[in-house]
Amino acid sequence: xxxxxxxxxxxxxxxxxxxxxxxxxxxxxxxxxxxxxxxxxxxxxxxxxxxxxxxxxxxxxxxxxxxxxxxxxxxxxxxxxxxxxxxxxxxxxxxxxxxxxxxxxxxxxxxxxxxxxxxxxxxxxxxxxxxxxxxxxxxxxxxxxxxxxxxxxxxxxxxxxxxxxxxxxxxxxxxxxxxxxxxxxxxxxxxxxxxxxxxxxxxxxxxxxxxxxxxxxxxxxxxxxxxxxxxxxxxxxxxxxxxxxxxxxxxxxxxxxxxxxxxxxxxxxxxxxxxxxxxxxxxxxxxxxxxxxxxxx
Amino acid sequence: xxxxxxxxxxxxxxxxxxxxxxxxxxxxxxxxxxxxxxxxxxxxxxxxxxxxxxxxxxxxxxxxxxxxxxxxxxxxxxxxxxxxxxxxxxxxxxxxxxxxxxxxxxxxxxxxxxxxxxxxxxxxxxxxxxxxxxxxxxxxxxxxxxxxxxxxxxxxxxxxxxxxxxxxxxxxxxxxxxxxxxxxxxxxxxxxxxxxxxxxxxxxxxxxxxxxxxxxxxxxxxxxxxxxxxxxxxxxxxxxxxxxxxxxxxxxxxxxxxxxxxxxxxxxxxxxxxxxxxxxxxxxxxxxxxxxxxxxx
Numbered sequence: 001x002x003x004x005x006x007x008x009x010x011x012x013x014x015x016x017x018x019x020x021x022x023x024x025x026x027x028x029x030x031x032x033x034x035x036x037x038x039x040x041x042x043x044x045x046x047x048x049x050x051x052x053x054x055x056x057x058x059x060x061x062x063x064x065x066x067x068x069x070x071x072x073x074x075x076x077x078x079x080x081x082x083x084x085x086x087x088x089x090x091x092x093x094x095x096x097x098x099x100x101x102x103x104x105x106x107x108x109x110x111x112x113x114x115x116x117x118x119x120x121x122x123x124x125x126x127x128x129x130x131x132x133x134x135x136x137x138x139x140x141x142x143x144x145x146x147x148x149x150x151x152x153x154x155x156x157x158x159x160x161x162x163x164x165x166x167x168x169x170x171x172x173x174x175x176x177x178x179x180x181x182x183x184x185x186x187x188x189x190x191x192x193x194x195x196x197x198x199x200x201x202x203x204x205x206x207x208x209x210x211x212x213x214x215x216x217x218x219x220x221x222x223x224x225x226x227x228x229x230x231x232x233x234x235x236x237x238x239x240x241x242x243x244x245x246x247x248x249x250x251x252x253x254x255x256x257x258x259x260x261x262x263x264x265x266x267x268x269x270x271x272x273x274x275x276x277x278x279x280x281x282x283x284x285x286x287x288x289x290x291x292x293x294x295x296x297x
Numbered sequence: 298x299x300x301x302x303x304x305x306x307x308x309x310x311x312x313x314x315x316x317x318x319x320x321x322x323x324x325x326x327x328x329x330x331x332x333x334x335x336x337x338x339x340x341x342x343x344x345x346x347x348x349x350x351x352x353x354x355x356x357x358x359x360x361x362x363x364x365x366x367x368x369x370x371x372x373x374x375x376x377x378x379x380x381x382x383x384x385x386x387x388x389x390x391x392x393x394x395x396x397x398x399x400x401x402x403x404x405x406x407x408x409x410x411x412x413x414x415x416x417x418x419x420x421x422x423x424x425x426x427x428x429x430x431x432x433x434x435x436x437x438x439x440x441x442x443x444x445x446x447x448x449x450x451x452x453x454x455x456x457x458x459x460x461x462x463x464x465x466x467x468x469x470x471x472x473x474x475x476x477x478x479x480x481x482x483x484x485x486x487x488x489x490x491x492x493x494x495x496x497x498x499x500x501x502x503x504x505x506x507x508x509x510x511x512x513x514x515x516x517x518x519x520x521x522x523x524x525x526x527x528x529x530x531x532x533x534x535x536x537x538x539x540x541x542x543x544x545x546x547x548x549x550x551x552x553x554x555x556x557x558x559x560x561x562x563x564x565x566x567x568x569x570x571x572x573x574x575x576x577x578x579x580x581x582x583x584x585x586x587x588x589x590x591x592x593x594x
Contacts, residue, residue, distance in 0.1 A: 002299075002373055002396040024383025027375035028397055076299055078324035086321025099299040100325055 003028060003036045004113060008096055009075045011046070012062040016054045043114025043192045045210055058212035061094040066221040080119035081171060081186040089182065091121045092221065102186070104171055105291050114192035114204070116213050120185040120224050128231040129181050132172050133158045133287075134241045134272065135230050136185065139223040140168050141244055147215055148207060153246035155295065156265065156274045157287040161246060164295060165201035185224065189216065242268055247295065252276065254285065255292040262296065300325060300333045301410060304350075305393055306372045308343070309359040313351045340411025340489045342507055355509035358391040363518040377416035378468060378483040386479065388418045389518065399483070401468055402588050411489035411501070413510050417482040417521055425528040426478050429469050430455045431538045431569065432527050433482065436520040437465050438541055444512055445504060450543035452592065453562065453571045454584040458543060461592060462498035482521065486513065539565055544592065549573065551582065552589040559593065
């Protein structure tokens with residue numbers, strides 16, 4: 001892993017580097033470099049052309065400069081979602097690898113090479129903050145449809161799934177600074193990485209080959225730039241969210257802060273809570289207190 | 298390991314950094330930082346003073362500027378001995394960790410945190426090149442004696458041992474450039490790292506506490522700067538080498554390029570070859586063709 005990370009680090013700024021130079025910079029023999037590149041080429045659009053190692057610009061986040069954003073691309077970091085807290089408004093942090101990636105409820109988030117692990121930091125009006133998870137779910141579904149023609153769904157509350165397997169997730173955290181809210185939006189997309197655990201998938205696996213990541217990153221950033229506008233029509237968002245919610249009418253296994261049970265997901269209310277029914281008794285599940293949910297059928 | 302490496306990397310230039318800043322730079326939570334520092338403090342003179350993480354300057358190779366040398370201090374690299382090839386004459390490369398460290402005969406060299414893993418690049422007169430291993434063995438023994446009052450010995454050909462356990466090793470590689478020889482001298486010293494494998498030890502283990510590494514690095518660099526002068530009295534060097542050679546009169550297990558056997562080490566000749574005797578028959582062992590040797594008594 002360290003050899004791969006060092007090579008990516010030496011490659012990202014210029015997108016290409018000679019084998020000899022790479023050998024001297026990494027302190028690896030030419031054969032070791034070749035072997036490591038071969039490994040990298042399973043998760044990156046990186047190849048060796050003669051004596052030059054090349055990273056396809058469309059797969060290298062260091063090559064894009066989204067308008068109006070300060071973008072930072074690092075190879076390895078604890079968690080982009082922690083580090084983004086120290087950056088200015090309208091910052092993006094993309095990492096190739098997180099060694100301490102974070103998911104919801106303090107859970108870990110496996111962030112192997114080849115995925116897209118991104119955090120955004122931007123100000124929003126406080127009233128829109130709690131619609132962001134809904135909007136972002138729709139945005140990700142639209143991106144997968146537009147770029148790959150994929151039909152993705154939503155596993156309540158905000159996992160993006162394809163054929164019931166998780167392909168993307170998000171974590172939204174906010175801080176108030178006087179009367180604006182600063183949100184740190186973390187998005188993880190399994191692009192060219194191996195699906196990290198059972199029940200997950202990746203674009204590479206679905207499409208059957210490596211896909212360049214920058215079109216996804218650019219599109220996502222474009223949508224997030226226009227977040228305030230998207231959030232205006234809240235009713236339409238909620239109806240789209242409901243249309244894509246694959247959890248409805250399914251039997252689910254539920255872990256909350258206080259209990260564990262199985263039930264049937266029957267509805268969703270206007271605040272986004274999931275209504276489940278067990279033995280004729282209805283119960284509301286709130287995302288903040290629901291640690292885990294699994295589809296059973 | 299990645300968390301430790303990132304913290305060292307953020308700490309090395311200034312030698313101290315606030316916990317909050319470190320958290321934002323590494324993308325790790327404050328608790329994760331504290332925990333990682335606690336791990337680091339087992340192999341480094343690093344501690345937390347209030348909200349500031351501090352690395353004792355005498356243990357941080359980034360703080361020293363040996364006269365006449367270009368010194369580079371990196372946290373992690375494949376092998377300093379490969380990377381030094383791309384540097385100018387009179388360069389030093391110190392790494393906290395090598396993920397592809399090299400020993401003699403293409404063997405690996407475990408290079409954990411807390412040790413001293415150094416490569417030097419300098420020009421020498423061709424005739425002195427083959428005396429360097431002998432001189433460097435003496436130099437290391439003198440350093441261990443002067444700084445720690447330790448009596449170290451030499452396990453043929455160039456391992457430095459204390460109580461028959463390896464504490465330091467070297468690899469000498471050369472290139473001719475017209476009529477001078479450029480040598481890349483690699484030295485590995487188990488200082489505050491855990492002894493990597495059975496049969497090895499470290500200064501921390503012998504002394505019973507962490508020791509600052511810069512006095513060792515500075516002293517070693519001073520000796521290597523004067524290498525040409527040291528090498529003049531070759532006879533004295535050879536006699537000192539023989540005096541410290543703990544392999545003599547021991548039974549040894551030997552692996553050469555062509556055979557494996559046990560014998561008794563009886564002498565050393567003027568070229569540094571070890572003379573062993575088996576069933577009354579004497580045999581010369583050359584360092585270049587002897588892959589492995591082990592003391593049996």
